Amino acid sequence: xxxxxxxxxxxxxxxxxxxxxxxxxxxxxxxxxxxxxxxxxxxxxxxxxxxxxxxxxxxxxxxxxxxxxxxxxxxxxxxxxxxxx
Numbered sequence: 001x002x003x004x005x006x007x008x009x010x011x012x013x014x015x016x017x018x019x020x021x022x023x024x025x026x027x028x029x030x031x032x033x034x035x036x037x038x039x040x041x042x043x044x045x046x047x048x049x050x051x052x053x054x055x056x057x058x059x060x061x062x063x064x065x066x067x068x069x070x071x072x073x074x075x076x077x078x079x080x081x082x083x084x085x
Contacts, residue, residue: 001023001042001064001067002045003040003042003062004042004048004051004059004060005038005039005040005058005059006039006040006041006051006058007032007037007038007057007058008036008037008054008056008057009055010037012056013029013039016041019043019047019051019054021047022042022047022051023041024040025039025041025042026039044064045060048060
């Protein structure tokens with residue numbers, strides 16, 4: 001899953017609950033003025049065309065690959081693999 005930034009009107013944002021495989025981080029919601037809002041979310045990059053077709057402006061903040069690399073780095077720093085383990 002990629003980390004997304006989604007900009008849209010309130011009407012469009014309300015309909016995002018219909019998008020399967022999209023997890024919207026509701027506490028991240030911020031007003032941009034003129035009935036435009038920005039919210040963060042997680043979804044596969046394959047969902048982006050559907051979001052754009054609904055009128056969203058989508059920015060990929062971290063790709064799926066980047067998130068996986070980050071998670072591996074965190075894992076390695078917390079519990080580095082060792083030949084003794």
